[in-house]
Amino acid sequence: MRQLYSRLRAIRNPMIGALPQSNTNQVSAGSTWVFSPWLLIALYLGFVLTPILLAWAQGLPPRKWQDELSSGLALSAFAGLLIEFVLSGRFRLVSGHIGIDTTMRFHQLMARSLTVFILMHPFLYVTPMMNDPLPWDTTAQHTLGLTMAAFSTGLIAWLALMLIVFFAIFREQTGGSYETWRLSHGIAAVMIAVFGMHHTIDAGRYSSDSTLAVFWFVLLTTAIFTLLWVYALKPCGQLRNPYSVQSVRSVALKTWELVVTPLEGDVIDFSAGQFVWLNVGHSPFSLHENPFSIASAPVSRNQISFVIKEVGDFTRSIGQIAPGTVAYVDGPHGNLTLKGRNGAGIALIAGGVGIAPLLGILRQLRHDRDKRPIVLLYGNRVHDQIVYAEELVKMQEVLNLRVEHVLGEQPRGWQGRSGIIDASTVRDILGRPDAENWLYFVCGPLPMIEGVESTLLSMGVSNRQIISERFYYD
Numbered sequence: 001m002r003q004l005y006s007r008l009r010a011i012r013n014p015m016i017g018a019l020p021q022s023n024t025n026q027v028s029a030g031s032t033w034v035f036s037p038w039l040l041i042a043l044y045l046g047f048v049l050t051p052i053l054l055a056w057a058q059g060l061p062p063r064k065w066q067d068e069l070s071s072g073l074a075l076s077a078f079a080g081l082l083i084e085f086v087l088s089g090r091f092r093l094v095s096g097h098i099g100i101d102t103t104m105r106f107h108q109l110m111a112r113s114l115t116v117f118i119l120m121h122p123f124l125y126v127t128p129m130m131n132d133p134l135p136w137d138t139t140a141q142h143t144l145g146l147t148m149a150a151f152s153t154g155l156i157a158w159l160a161l162m163l164i165v166f167f168a169i170f171r172e173q174t175g176g177s178y179e180t181w182r183l184s185h186g187i188a189a190v191m192i193a194v195f196g197m198h199h200t201i202d203a204g205r206y207s208s209d210s211t212l213a214v215f216w217f218v219l220l221t222t223a224i225f226t227l228l229w230v231y232a233l234k235p236c237g238q239l240r241n242p243y244s245v246q247s248v249r250s251v252a253l254k255t256w257e258l259v260v261t262p263l264e265g266d267v268i269d270f271s272a273g274q275f276v277w278l279n280v281g282h283s284p285f286s287l288h289e290n291p292f293s294i295a296s297a298p299v300s301r302n303q304i305s306f307v308i309k310e311v312g313d314f315t316r317s318i319g320q321i322a323p324g325t326v327a328y329v330d331g332p333h334g335n336l337t338l339k340g341r342n343g344a345g346i347a348l349i350a351g352g353v354g355i356a357p358l359l360g361i362l363r364q365l366r367h368d369r370d371k372r373p374i375v376l377l378y379g380n381r382v383h384d385q386i387v388y389a390e391e392l393v394k395m396q397e398v399l400n401l402r403v404e405h406v407l408g409e410q411p412r413g414w415q416g417r418s419g420i421i422d423a424s425t426v427r428d429i430l431g432r433p434d435a436e437n438w439l440y441f442v443c444g445p446l447p448m449i450e451g452v453e454s455t456l457l458s459m460g461v462s463n464r465q466i467i468s469e470r471f472y473y474d
């Protein structure tokens, strides 16, 4: 919660308060139009409070405060749950501006908070301290004036919500593939939306009002449309722009480079550091797609490369992918980019495969012959995990770049740093009088990201100068 709060505080139009730039070269692509994240927050609050305002405007006679509270919680929670569809991380309008991490943390935090509201909703009506008859009275549902249909749809939506949140929180522990979880998550979400809608209109004291009913209809249609967009319309578009695997090669221990090329035309328009959902060898309508950062620079117009670490089903099979295999790319997504951001210098802090998006940024900076000082702080457990070591050395001939490797286990004769990227390493390498004027891009394991972020903040670097992205949302 504290992290989300500090992130939201940091989110703002990156152009506001921009620092003077020592070099005008920009790593950028596409539009420079920036959607204020505060506008997104205001919109969110507007949507969840609107049903309460519309209910209040009906001027119905007041009931017990517990009943009104129960209705109010349910009204705003149902609106919030329908908005969760848009906060799924697949919409550039949202995640392209506030970043995928913040989008997903917001999605998770809101889902949990709204679940508490919905959890309380029926109990506020029937709790023995507040209402008569007592909850063990089997006729309690009738005293609420519910039809059997409204009772059933409410119960189904309520149970589906409890299950969806439980399995989202304990996904790793419950086993099963990510794709199965994703499918069940989507089905349960649709059940909550559709059954919840029926319950709201049929049982709700306020929602049968035509204005509020129209509001629910618009939100439900938007929610269903988001699914159609992600699982039907976008894949149709991808069918017209297929890619093919150009090469696959091992670049480090359990780490692969995968290069795809469009069958026709140029690659998607992206900014260095962004990521895509990549589907290799499956129909674009399948759930077999994974997010990967683009490790190449936008300047390579005819190919996109990825650096992929083996962790599970798909990534362990990368080595067996044959050149020529068809692939589909959904993106670009994410805001780990230099686009619209200025800094006197650039620090790139990578843990393991977190180097992937930072490589994209470095490669574009090299192409732009950027003159600013750049530091790459690159941590790995063992030497064999370092990718593109020679390219990094050569980059130093073109860029004002300092590369600092940190290894957990040092090989014999290792001259570099040892240990992990901790507070003392960050202070040692990045501590400088103008540190607060630099930009910091951080990507790697969550503990590393959190440690680096708090060290930078304690060094006086403002939150908006730190851009980080993690690869797992659990």
Ligand SMILES: Cc1cc2nc3c(=O)[nH]c(=O)nc-3n(C[C@H](O)[C@H](O)[C@H](O)COP(=O)(O)OP(=O)(O)OC[C@H]3O[C@@H](n4cnc5c(N)ncnc54)[C@H](O)[C@@H]3O)c2cc1C
Binding pocket: 100, 177, 178, 179, 275, 289, 290, 291, 292, 293, 294, 306, 307, 308, 309, 310, 311, 312, 313, 314, 315, 316, 334, 353, 356, 357, 469, 470, 471, 472, 473, 474
């Ligand atoms: C924004 C972003 C950028 C990433 N960039 C890179 C990169 O450049 N290189 C790299 O090696 N890894 C990257 N990852 C991580 C990569 O997506 C996972 O390692 C990969 O999807 C694992 O798939 P799997 O089938 O091998 O393993 P699984 O066992 O299926 O999954 C392992 C874990 O990966 C995550 N994951 C799997 N599938 C998805 C999915 N479709 N959507 C979201 N998360 C999923 C889940 O947390 C899951 O628990 C990135 C992740 C994100 C979110």
